[in-house]
Amino acid sequence: MASPALKSGETLEDRCGLVTQVTNRKYPKLKEVDDVLGGAAAWENVDSTAESCPKCEHPRAYFMQLQTRSADEPMTTFYKCCNAQCGHRWRD
Numbered sequence: 001m002a003s004p005a006l007k008s009g010e011t012l013e014d015r016c017g018l019v020t021q022v023t024n025r026k027y028p029k030l031k032e033v034d035d036v037l038g039g040a041a042a043w044e045n046v047d048s049t050a051e052s053c054p055k056c057e058h059p060r061a062y063f064m065q066l067q068t069r070s071a072d073e074p075m076t077t078f079y080k081c082c083n084a085q086c087g088h089r090w091r092d
């Protein structure tokens, strides 16, 4: 009497409609962000929020909060545009 168990896990596709295809393109001005975050792979499992992209005005962006310096300093919020064609990254 075993019934097949279907797992319904939320994926990035559900959240943003597109899966960002990670490329090797690097934007020099974002090197600092990449250094902090450990590269594009760090964005694969993060949540998205209603933050509009300053570049393409897409209404949603992935976000991460990190301690960039010492524990005494406030968290820095990093964003990445949910538009796979844009992929713009910025920080607070």
Ligand SMILES: [Zn+2]
Pocket (backbone or CB within 6 Å): 053, 054, 055, 056, 057, 058, 081, 082, 083, 086, 087, 088
């Ligand atoms: Zn964008």
